[in-house]
Amino acid sequence: MTPKEIKSAQGLGKAALIGEAVEKLIATDEAKREYLAKARAVSRVYKAILPDRSSTEFTADAVLVSVLAERIRSLMPRPDISAIMQDVEDLLDRSVAPIPYETPEDAEAIDISQIDFDKLRAKFDTGKQRTEAERLRALLSQKLTAMVARNPTRAEFLDRFQKLIDSYNSGSQNIEAFFRALVQLAEDLTAEEQEAIRExxxxxxxxxxxxxxxxxxxxxxxxxxxxxxxxxxxxxxxxxxxxxxxxxxxxxxxxxxxxxxxxxxxxxxxxxxxxxxxxxxxxxxxxxxxxxxxxxxxxxxxxx
Known part of the structure; x- marks a missing residue:
């Protein structure tokens, strides 16, 4: 798959190729950070040459880079306002050019207690594994932050989550083991939230x-x-x-x-x-x- 193939594709075919590209770009946290950093650099350079007519030569490429970066960011935990202020470039990327791309599916946050874990595992087995793991990781990050704020004794879950991420990034776990561990953590958090009811x-x-x-x-x-x-x-x-x-x-x-x-x-x-x-x-x-x-x-x- 090449950038040229993505740009020339239409409709659902283009969306599928974008999804495949994202799957490759998020292989590791380091790869993900490196791409986002390069995408910001591309955005800055592209905006610097606007409104020169020669910029049209690079518009399609700049848009593709921006869209891939936006899709990756959509899988990550929602930033707080301080993070947004520190990285305004991320927001500006959204207005690079008017070419429409499909937005990420299932982007909104969901309640862990509503997850059908069997369906989640099936989706992982038949879909883009890194993308599904990244979505679940982002959801758990948000959920754990809220849970620990509301009950500090749950900090052990946050520590366990961080150890999972460190283990995956170090290569100690492959994507399948990482996803299974995330699902187990999600199930344990659901059980933890039921404790108040039991008591x-x-x-x-x-x-x-x-x-x-x-x-x-x-x-x-x-x-x-x-x-x-x-x-x-x-x-x-x-x-x-x-x-x-x-x-x-x-x-x-x-x-x-x-x-x-x-x-x-x-x-x-x-x-x-x-x-x-x-x-x-x-x-x-x-x-x-x-x-x-x-x-x-x-x-x-x-x-x-």
């Missing part, structure tokens, strides 16, 4: 409960129920009385939140908590509340 807690109550119980201490069923009650009662007190407007910016308000946490844990936690464990839990829980509820009583859970 009879809301997501934010479950975050407090996890902080208080993971990785220690070991608790019996009665003690676990005590901790669940602490999680519910503490959140209620914080929301009703302590999480006032701009509380993170006011020393007195921050102190009141910290004190409320310490009082609730001291009164409600079972005797299984040694002093050092108790102090550690107070610290971690305060940091979680500070990070998760900066915008007020609903915090990052409002979107749920």
């Amino acid at each position: 009879g807690l809301s997501e934010e109550e479950n975050a407090v409960f996890d902080i208080l119980t993971k990785p220690e201490p070991e608790l019996n069923e009665k003690e676990r129920d005590q901790v669940k009650a602490v999680a519910r009662d503490l959140l209620q007190v914080l929301k009703d009385e302590k999480l006032v407007l701009d509380w993170t910016k006011k020393e007195q308000a921050r102190g009141a939140v910290r004190q409320a946490i310490e009082i609730a844990l001291d009164r409600g936690l079972p005797d299984a908590y040694a002093e050092d464990v108790f102090n550690k839990k107070c610290d971690i829980l305060y940091r979680h509340v500070f990070d998760a509820y900066q915008t007020g009583r609903e915090g990052i859970y409002a979107a749920a």
Whole structure:
């Protein structure tokens, strides 16, 4: 397959060739980064010679390079606004020229819990394997970022995800093993999200409960129920009385939140908590509340 073949193709044939080209360009993270860097350079040079009439000689090539770069970026995690501001060239690439190309299918984010993993595996086996792995990787990256923000005890999943990527990039895993590991991680995340339901807690109550119980201490069923009650009662007190407007910016308000946490844990936690464990839990829980509820009583859970 050559650039000339892609440019001369029409309709679905062109879309298929673009897909095959992307599959080759994303063989590794290094190859992907190298292509995107070169695509930005092509875009800059092309724009530099506009509106000179001689630029028309290079229009089709510049468009193809830009479209391939856009297709690759569509497979990656959505950037935050700071990333967009640092790389405005990516946005400018979209206006290189008016030649229409088909947009990537299934580009929108999907809910992991709605994934049919059997169909996903079948699509991988019969389709463009690197492209499917890249899509799943991007989805997991977004999902994990949100999950860890809402419950810091899930950081182990993020660490596991990064190790998978490092292993694949180092050549320790082929694309099939990498994809299978990503699917297993996605299935485990789905099971993790069901934990709050199993425990009879809301997501934010479950975050407090996890902080208080993971990785220690070991608790019996009665003690676990005590901790669940602490999680519910503490959140209620914080929301009703302590999480006032701009509380993170006011020393007195921050102190009141910290004190409320310490009082609730001291009164409600079972005797299984040694002093050092108790102090550690107070610290971690305060940091979680500070990070998760900066915008007020609903915090990052409002979107749920």
